[in-house]
Amino acid sequence: MNKNTIGILSLFVLIFGFTWYSNENFVNGYNMTNLVKWSSLYAIMGIGVAFVIITGGIDLSIGSVIGLVASLLALAIKYEWNPTLTVVLLLGLSIVIGLMHGLLITKVKLQPFVVTLCGLLFYRGISRWLTDNQTMQFPGTENLDSFFSGKLLIFGKFALSSPFFFLVVVAFIAAFFLNRTIWGRYLLALGNNEDGARYSGIQTDRLKIAAYVICSFLAGVSGLLFAYELDSVQPAQTGEFYELYAIAAAVLGGCSLRGGQGAIFGVIIAAAVIRLLRNSINLVGISTHLEFSIIGLVILGGVTADELIKRIVAKRRSKQISTSKS
């Protein structure tokens, strides 16, 4: 585990302990079930955007992709499409969205911020238009319902729900991809120095496109999970701002927006910290109007501490080397 992950884990323990100390109702089966579930949902998005951030890019369209996928799912159920086929098609659609982002960024050489900002606006508009901006309920589609939002009772009232199991699978594959495969290594190399990677024979464009595809695909997966979890879709609101939670989780979890850095486990814990903060602000008795401010401050504090520690380490290291030489 790297230093950053240890830091973020300590932050989690600290906030958890403080909340429990201030309100003993915090730790109960129901609340813990929710905490794990929502943290998992945030973490899946966070892992997706982490891949894009590692390449030095950004994806602002995540929330709108979630909204679009959830809206289309609701429509399909309303018109009684085959549910399984719908799910497959929606995941296919999110892959195509990522592919388009990647192509626009690498081939047309547009800036990731601009491309995905336009995506954010475009997909949201499409969702509202297709659904006539009506809130839609989900009549149960038996099997898929339990697949995407089922619960496994562990003890008492504490249960692990589907998003958690999805996260475990996604996290395992993502960590393996990033740390053990050549493509993960290439991704980190290109994030650090794109020209350097290209001069070493790495096909940087393809890798970047792959990163956007992974990100949109995981946004699509989250869209399905959110839709089944909430049992209703508001085309104008579902998923709104979620890209910012995802980016916050990735950054707090150790991904540098400059690219080239990232740890999957850190992103998961960071997503949990953000979810935990929302929960504890309620329970500790701080005005919920301050929620965003507090989350913002904690993230700012976290990345500042990280930057300062890195600087001290770098200074010490260069000093060691020069003294060992002379």
Add this chain to the structure above:
Amino acid sequence: MPKEPPLLEASSIGKQFPGVRALHNVNLSLFQGEILSLVGENGAGKSTMMKLLAGIHLPDDGAIKLNGDLVEITNVREAQKYGIALIHQELNLSDNLDIAANIFLGNEPHKNGVMDHNRIHRESAQFLKRVGLEFPTDTLVADLTIGHQQLVEISKALSVDARIIIMDEPTSSLSQKESEKLFEVIRGLKSQGISIIYISHRLGEVIDLSDRVSVLRDGENAGELVGDEITHDAMVKLMVGRDLSQFYNRTVTALGEKIFEVKGLRTPPYPDNEISFSVRSGEILGIAGLVGAGRTELLQTIFGITPAVGGSMKLNGKELMPKSSLEAIDSGIVLAPEDRKRHGLILEMNVRENTSLARLSRDQKVGIIDFNNEYELAEKTIKELKIKTPHSSQVVQYLSGGNQQKVVLGKWLSMNPSLLLLDEPTRGIDIGSKQEIYKLMEELAASGVAVIFVSSEMEEVLGMADRVLVMHEGAVTGDLSREQLNEEAVMQLATGNKAAA
């Protein structure tokens, strides 16, 4: 030499960078109205020394005295205040502004923030006159040649009343004519009492111009030459610390067959010039020329980074025309680029990850990295190339320039290339590593690899190459065999004087 105390006196200067001791106990003095040349090999510490005087870096040790007073030059503005101006090799002008705006950039005369345009143009015209540049002051800098831009830089130095002007390799991209014009201006400045510190790799012009020469070697004073002592051999001996024949003791091996051939190759920046040449097995081909002559572009085209717009190439009898570096690498061509930090390495990754970066795609199984294999490759490379690093997990940005270059070479040698391209292979590295790299080039050539290297260092070209291509403005102006090789011939061809060859 005047009896009065020196205008500038730097004593016991020391400077450390991460992983490198750039300067150690260096002394330098400069008298009024003197032209002092500072010479040394790549990486000897000349540029670092000048950056200390110009306030870009701070010295770790030592003292700088101006007119006998101790001063501390902490930033560029302060250096200006003390009358010190540095003209970089890569000029620092804004292309989109006119001459006058560039001369006064940052020092615009103004009233409550409103610029006094009349005064800017009037005074600029006077400065241009002093350097003999006859252009209207509202000419855009982008429309000037590099030689003229240099004169604008000098005018800028005059505008802040500089008494010491430092020029870092000012002629590296100038034609013969432009260089001569510059020397005239420099002598003119000297007669106006301005002191010049002149840095150059071209020993010929150093001999013509200098009152005194100070030589640096590996960040230390190597010696000083005055007046008649300033000869080519004396300088080189101080620069490399021994006789030249011992430094580049190239053992010429028997040449084999043609293994690499280029016919009518046209590179994107110079689509009208067709380049043709060939390299034989066991041969080291040098490419000489001014900065901006298209040498780097030629290597990048062969390596597939900027694919050719026409022509053909043949390696080991097979036609090829790489459209990407991956294609070039797969057919056996590798490039150690000029800008090591930007193109050669992933600075924030460690030695192991850098050495394996190109090799990974061949050693993988279904995309999974074989960590044992990777570790062994790194250890082997470190041992064979004598890379000085505490362990293979050291991040490469903390290694010295020489060791970084060895990591780049290690990465490529593991691919068993047929053609090795080296762009300024010894820029910014110490003499020890330099010799190791020369030896490596020889060994590779002897083992049948075709080696092509681009170098701006004349001694290196003359000492290492079996044959030299000289380039000028994107075209090959000469192809000199070892017997025809001498500094004069190379310079004539490099500056576009075809007749002399």
